[in-house]
Amino acid sequence: MPVVMVVEDDQRTLESLCTALEDAGLEVVPAASGEEAISRLGLAPVDVVVSDVMMKRVSGLDLLSHVQEHHPDIAVILVTAFGTIESAVEAMRRGAYDYITKPINLDRLELLVQRAFRRQNLLRENRDLRQQLRRFSVSGIIGQSQAIQRLHQQIEQIAPTNASVLIQGESGTGKELVASAIHHHSQRAEEPLVKVNCVALAEGLIESELFGHERGAFTGAHRMRRGRFELANKGTLFLDEVGDLSISTQLKLLRAFQEREIERVGGQTAIKVDVRMLGATNRDLERAIEEGRFREELYYRLKVVTIQIPPLRERPEDIPLLLDHFLSFFCTEHNKRVSGFTQAARQRLGAYSWPGNVRELRNCVESLVVTSMAEEIGVQALPPAIQDSNESTAITLPLGRTLEEMERRYTLKTLEMLGNNKARSSQVLGIGKKTLCRRLHEYGVLTTDREENGD
Secondary structure (H helix, E strand, C coil): CCEEEEECCCHHHHHHHHHHHHHCCCEEEEECCHHHHHHHHCCCCCCEEEEECCCCCCCHHHHHHHHHHHCCCCEEEEEECHHHHHHHHHHHHCCCCEEEECCCCHHHHHHHHHHHHHHHHHHHHHHHHHHHHHHCEECCEECCCHHHHHHHHHHHHHCCCCCCEEEECCCCCCHHHHHHHHHHCCCCCCCCEEEEEHHHCCCCCHHHHHHEECCCCCCCCCCCEECHHHHCCCCEEEEECHHHCCHHHHHHHHHHHHHCEECCECCCCCEECCCEEEEEECCCHHHHHHCCCCCHHHHHHHCCEEEECCCHHHCHHHHHHHHHHHHHHHHHHCCCCCCEECHHHHHHHHHCCCCCHHHHHHHHHHHHHHHCCCCEECHHHCCHHHHCCCCCCCCCCCCCCCHHHHHHHHHHHHHHHCCCCHHHHHHHHCCCHHHHHHHHHHHCCCCCHHHHCCC
């Protein structure tokens, strides 16, 4: 429920407006002058200020300037007579939410207050989202789950070294993002990061792509070309889907690893290269070794350090952050105005298993934003598979997880199932509301001061 401060130096009008807004179910804070309003704004939580423009000493415009400077989260609606509409229009240019003329239509005033409150809430949520994303993102890897926090720690630990890294994970989990994060947090960050999609390279051209070629080395080689190893010199070479390389190419790659030098196709001169190697795959390379499809020596050269990225279904608490991140991104990208998802839609999206992982979620949100005709995305807009996803109240954890993580997931799942109602959630969990808010703060879930104080 919004808290409204009504500022009016005519006592009868002040009482009338306060009574009308209270009857409409709003919480009202009266102020008989601009000076009183300024002094009370620092003492009581206020969402919307409704102020007369023409007041003695401190006018409505003066109050607007004060609010914008000291309380930017508060929306201001100005009340004006027909003779002062120009000043009200000027105030809107300076940041007022809206104005209303005398005699006041109380139904319209209540509507304006509710709209202003929703707008300020949306602005606050967007700001909080940006803060959360900054806190829970390393080079675009978004998440607050313990699995992602461990991933962040791994990146921070191994990035400053020169060790080769094998990044493993299902398709769509973000292996390329992890490679970028390692490079950008390394001592080679100012040097090139060269990415090679091994699947996309034709077998007959892959050697030329990796090592380069001399002019005339083969038909069509009209000029000398440097390969990816040379382009990545002093920097990082990322081989995506390295498990798809042929055995012959693996042998040449192994030699480049061991000797730290290459020869261009058609060349006879060894070229020294200083390259940090990162590889990624969604294949089981140990099985591929057993089946003779991958060189064991190359495997161990690559996996000095191994990073395993968890699938999205094992970190469902990250889904809300990802949804909000992609919603904000694609609203900007496609110039759309979508405020968010309904609670029911969020629950279905959170219950879906996401076999395509973050990539599937990203593409889904983009499609929903592009096709949305409403301010909020509801259940009916979701793809059929997600609409039919079962909203389970069960929580499953693999063996080896800590009691702390079990408590975290149970707490967040309870809060989600009860529609973010913290008072009800604290009762179900058998803890005080202050304790719940403290836990949520530790989990990185933002709460208001009033909630933390138990109000």
